[in-house]
Amino acid sequence: KEIKYTNTKPVYQPTTTTLKSWRERGVSAHKIMLMCTKPSADTIFPKLEKELHHEMHVYRSNDTLIEVAPKSVSKLSAIESILDHTVSLDDVISFGDNYNDMEMLKYSGMGVAVENARNEVKKIADQITLKNTEHGVAHFIKQYLI
Numbered sequence: 001k002e003i004k005y006t007n008t009k010p011v012y013q014p015t016t017t018t019l020k021s022w023r024e025r026g027v028s029a030h031k032i033m034l035m036c037t038k039p040s041a042d043t044i045f046p047k048l049e050k051e052l053h054h055e056m057h058v059y060r061s062n063d064t065l066i067e068v069a070p071k072s073v074s075k076l077s078a079i080e081s082i083l084d085h086t087v088s089l090d091d092v093i094s095f096g097d098n099y100n101d102m103e104m105l106k107y108s109g110m111g112v113a114v115e116n117a118r119n120e121v122k123k124i125a126d127q128i129t130l131k132n133t134e135h136g137v138a139h140f141i142k143q144y145l146i
Contacts, residue, residue, distance in 0.1 A: 002033075030069060030070075030073050031067055031068065031069040031073065032067070032068045032069070033061075033065060033066070033067050033068075034065070034066040034067075034068070035064060035065055036064055036066070037064060038063040038064055041060065041063060041064055041065070041066055044066065045058070045060060045066055048066065048068065052068065055070065055071060056068050056069060056070055056071060057069045057070075057071060057073070057074060057100070057103075059098075059099035059100055060099060061098060061099070061100070067100065074100070074103055074104070075094070075096075075100065075101060075103070075104040076103045076104040076107055076108075079092060079094070079104060079108070088109075089107055089108055089109060090109040091109055092108040092109050092110070093108060093109065093110040093111075093112060093145075094108035094110070094111055094112065095112045095113075095114065095129075095136075095137050095140070096111070096112075096113060096114075096117065096121060096125075097113060097114045097116065097117035097118065097121060097132060098117070098118060098121065099118065099120070099121070101113075101117075101121060102120070102121055102124055105121065105124055105125050105126075106124050110126050110127065111124065111125045111126050111127075112125055112126065112127045112128070112129055112137075112140055113125035113127075113128050113129070114128070114129055114130065114131055114132045114136040114137070115128055115129065115130055115131045115134075115136060116131040116132060116133070127140070129143075
């Protein structure tokens with residue numbers, strides 16, 4: 001799935017080789033994805049959340065995928081980094097469907113979830129639009145901004 005969605009070809013190598021390369025180049029991962037069975041994810045997720053919640057975002061992308069990223073890496077922090085002094089978060093409309101969108105939706109001036117978003121995401125959104133497969137973002141923009 002990741003190859004299909006990201007259109008990239010993975011490089012398979014030992015973790016020690018990857019870490020050594022990162023150190024030499026002065027880079028690191030922006031996110032770690034843990035792919036496992038649902039029972040494994042159900043067991044691991046609460047432990048990761050408990051241990052890492054002060055320093056890391058820990059969220060489930062689906063039943064078998066856990067994502068871990070530094071608190072400084074999020075969609076909200078990305079938005080904040082591109083805003084200039086004349087625009088505030090109150091002026092931002094954000095769209096989302098998954099757990100990693102919740103912070104962004106909550107702190108944007110208008111947080112919009114698509115109809116097929118996770119229930120937790122829809123609960124914190126200011127508005128709900130059509131499903132992403134029904135061009136919900138475009139529909140919202142045409143309905144409210146044009």
